[in-house]
Amino acid sequence: MSEIRVRGIRPGSARIRSTTGAAAVALLNTALLTAALSACSGGHPSTAGAVAKEGGGHADGRPVTVTVTPHGTRAKPGEPVTVTAQDGTLTSVTVTDARGGHLAGGLSRDGRTWTSDRNAAPGTAYTVKAQTRTEEGTTGDADASFTTEAAGLVNKVDWRPGDATTVGVAQPISLVFDRPVHDKAAVERQLKVTTSNHTEGSWGWMKDWSGKDRVDWRPREYWRPGTRVTLDAQLNGTDSGTDGGWFVRDYHLRFTIGSQQIFKVDLDRKRLTVQRDGRAVRTVPVSGGTPGPETGSWRGTEVVMAKEGTIRMNSETVGLGKAYDQDVDYAMRLTWSGTYAHAAPWNAAYFGRANRSHGCIGMSDADARWLYENAHIGDPFEVTGAETKGTVAVNNGLGDWNVGWDDWRARSALR
Numbered sequence: 001m002s003e004i005r006v007r008g009i010r011p012g013s014a015r016i017r018s019t020t021g022a023a024a025v026a027l028l029n030t031a032l033l034t035a036a037l038s039a040c041s042g043g044h045p046s047t048a049g050a051v052a053k054e055g056g057g058h059a060d061g062r063p064v065t066v067t068v069t070p071h072g073t074r075a076k077p078g079e080p081v082t083v084t085a086q087d088g089t090l091t092s093v094t095v096t097d098a099r100g101g102h103l104a105g106g107l108s109r110d111g112r113t114w115t116s117d118r119n120a121a122p123g124t125a126y127t128v129k130a131q132t133r134t135e136e137g138t139t140g141d142a143d144a145s146f147t148t149e150a151a152g153l154v155n156k157v158d159w160r161p162g163d164a165t166t167v168g169v170a171q172p173i174s175l176v177f178d179r180p181v182h183d184k185a186a187v188e189r190q191l192k193v194t195t196s197n198h199t200e201g202s203w204g205w206m207k208d209w210s211g212k213d214r215v216d217w218r219p220r221e222y223w224r225p226g227t228r229v230t231l232d233a234q235l236n237g238t239d240s241g242t243d244g245g246w247f248v249r250d251y252h253l254r255f256t257i258g259s260q261q262i263f264k265v266d267l268d269r270k271r272l273t274v275q276r277d278g279r280a281v282r283t284v285p286v287s288g289g290t291p292g293p294e295t296g297s298w299r300g301t302e303v304v305m306a307k308e309g310t311i312r313m314n315s316e317t318v319g320l321g322k323a324y325d326q327d328v329d330y331a332m333r334l335t336w337s338g339t340y341a342h343a344a345p346w347n348a349a350y351f352g353r354a355n356r357s358h359g360c361i362g363m364s365d366a367d368a369r370w371l372y373e374n375a376h377i378g379d380p381f382e383v384t385g386a387e388t389k390g391t392v393a394v395n396n397g398l399g400d401w402n403v404g405w406d407d408w409r410a411r412s413a414l415r
Helices: 021-038 045-054 184-188 345-350 365-374 405-409
Strands: 002-006 064-069 080-086 088-097 105-107 113-119 125-134 139-147 157-160 165-167 173-177 191-195 201-207 213-219 228-233 251-257 261-266 271-276 279-285 300-303 306-314 325-333 340-343 361-363 380-384
Touching: 064 125, 064 139, 080 125, 088 105, 088 113, 157 251, 173 228, 184 201, 184 213, 191 201, 191 213, 201 405, 271 365, 279 365, 325 365, 340 365, 361 365
Parallel strands: 165 251, 261 380, 340 361
Antiparallel strands: 002 064, 064 080, 080 088, 080 113, 088 125, 105 113, 125 139, 157 173, 173 213, 191 228, 201 213, 228 251, 261 271, 271 279, 300 380, 306 325, 325 340
């Protein structure tokens, strides 16, 4: 820890900076001497003591001791900054980094301890300024500085949706971490979701389709249209655990929920109905996946992840051999495993009649274009049908809605 003794003086009489070793002793002695002399009109010790006492100090000249942790030039990051006063109290404390950023914090009830709200970040130089008061009322100030050790490993975040976007009612907040997160509770504590209408929701952890750690926040039910959502991920200074590394920045995003638009896909009837604000606005014939464990369509709720336009689809990339290799138009991604809604004019004979695709939801060019132009990222596709091959997994795209609310909440690291 770093200790600074502050003589009973009036503000502005002396400033003491923390250091170490012999230099610290020399600086401290010089500073204390300066403090004693500047508090009186003459150099006689008894005069100095008398004047200090008149100003509210101790008759015996006992200083306030200020202790700062962390300390040193290679301090451990990931802990709050603590400033403690002995033989007096703290009246104010400011902690700033080299870029001028502030660590907010608060004083204890007895005024003897100040603790930062945030942890000290790795690879950061901090300056601490404290103002003190002795038990007799004499005031003084003190400075200290320390530098935290740089991060050996850094963890980064990829997130959905984008900042300042408008999304559909099924869009979760989804964070995928570049490195493993072993201390999930420590990370989740730093994630704060605020909504304009106090929406109930929860974080849920999973392994992403990529194999990386991922945490999503979803409401209990679909978002209410018009809801404004803010995520403050105050991760800078958080350790994600062994082999995971440190977070060295915060993340902030805001987005708005658009109209309630739901795509209901009935693969028994081979129909897709677009419901907007509870009213059917369009129904189109479709063809889903050919029944079977490899070619069947997934059932459950799939969320529009991206509108990719014209893409090249190759069956070898999804383990289906050489079944197809062609361009498709108006493609909207629904899962990581390769499920799309798209135009499929080569399958026109089966629209509304039979499921004969390799798992995607196919339709005519005209219908696919209309859906593509009217769909939003975050709109749900609710797929039902006896010929489907199973429920889409939670991590296969944004499949958060395919588990019940209680099961979802149980995925939180803070439950």
